[in-house]
Amino acid sequence: MVISMTGFGRSRVESVAFSVNVEVKTVNHRFCEVNIRMPRQLLKLEDKIKKKINQQLRRGRVEVFITIEGEGRITRKVRVDWKLIEEYHLFIEQARKKYNIEGKVTLQDLLNRSEFIHIEESDDGNEELESLILTATEKAVLLLKQMRMAEGEELKKDLLTSILQVEININELQKYAPQVVSSYKERLQKRMQEFVNGQIDESKILTEVAIFADKVDINEEITRLKSHIQQFLKTIEEQEPVGRKLDFLIQEMNRETNTIGSKANDSNIAKKVVDIKSLLEKLKEQVQNIE
Template sequence: MPVYSMTGYASAQHGTSAEGTQTPAAAHRLGLEIRSVNSRFLDLTLRLPDELRALEPQLRTLLTTRLKRGKVELRAAIESEGGGALPTPSPQLLQRLNGLQDSVQAWLPQAAPLSVADALRLCANANASTDQDWSSIAPQLAEQALDELIAAREREGQRLATMLQDRVAQLRALAGRATPMVPRLVEQQRQRFMERWKDAMALADGAVAPEAAQDRALTEATAFAIRIDVAEEITRLQSHLDEIERLLEKGGEIGKRLDFLIQELHREANTLGSKSAALDLTHISVDMKVLIEQMREQVQNIE
């Protein structure tokens, strides 16, 4: 199953015309677009004209059936395709406007009469109020736009998965560099403890038994080895990376699980840095945290 991003955009249009009409306003175009960005849950917003208001439950069901996460906005508009030409008002419509004007002025004598521009605008609005039935066209158009949106989210998801796999490979390489450092550090520190105790024994001039001094030095070296041992952190980090790769291979709704694993990776990288006993190990910890932060930013966009 593919990995899906929550970011995407798609649009679709459908034009209609009434046969036998002579007004440019008789042709109409339904435009529909869907935008989506990342969100913790599925957050839907539908902006529909009055002609499509009754279809909102059907469109909302369509979106919730196929989308699981993201802030999604569906916007639709019905426009006249008159090429910018002025409508030609019918005598019946002009007569109706005149009658309405007389009725208004009878109650409101101070009301201004309609201008030519007012009359043309009202006629255009009346013509735009088509009796076109969008109940079957709008859902089909929404389905088409949704298909394109999901395809766009899949392409973006594939790009994110590729980036995450690259960061996983880099983290594995850093973990591989860190693993052999600890035994070398432990051996170096053991040598330092032994040298210091030999110097102390020379100054003590036999006041302390050599065996006791050596045992104390070895005990201190062992305690130091335990403090800086990051084998457990490296093992857990490798395990989290294995799980991330498995989820990316599986696909589907993996965003929340990936987000949790990124938090765990950051925890292990922090612990590795706090146990660092060498500058090289500190640099590795910092490099790990940079890569993990890059992964965190991208995981926020995965469904």
């Protein structure tokens, strides 16, 4: 199935106490990479959120943004390191006496030291909030997937159009292949007549033509190209992510086309090779955006 890796989904789920907003967007990526931005106290839910996403998406860079509104979602507590404060105060007193330093340790001095006092935030294991977040995430991902599938259908149409154009060019290229050898035979005969005054050793010509024909034979490459096209058409209908497989097939088609270009000593074939490579380049760019 052709599914685009570009998409966006947004969901909002509410309860009496909370309102959860989730936005999910995806872009091209070789693997499935999920990055989540949400309040720190909810980081323990990260694995559960990723599991929800991975159930629906196989490839792409996934950006998730979660915001929460509502009272009571955060419990704040003041944490004081009394032992460290006592050691700090003792050090100050000892230093003041030892070096005859005037001055006192004030409350403001202690408040300015973040290692003594800090505020901890937690959601107190609110099950309602967790359920809302996972539900909103699932809805947003499903909406994103619908968008990716709709774009994938448009990509599929373009892919089919381009690959059929490649097939047409290959069929035309195949017609030119025999002409390369016959054209070479004619040129060889003409050159030999010029050198030997019309007395030609036919066996030498046939040997030379046979050697040339073997060097410029592109039938094997054409056969493989046609096979790759059939695999491409079959793969594009599979009910699973096909991006990597299609990318591999395009690479193989490009390799066979390059071989044909290096073998064939003919302007018509060279032109068709350029046309095919242009179409394959377009296909490659489109396939990069398929899951």
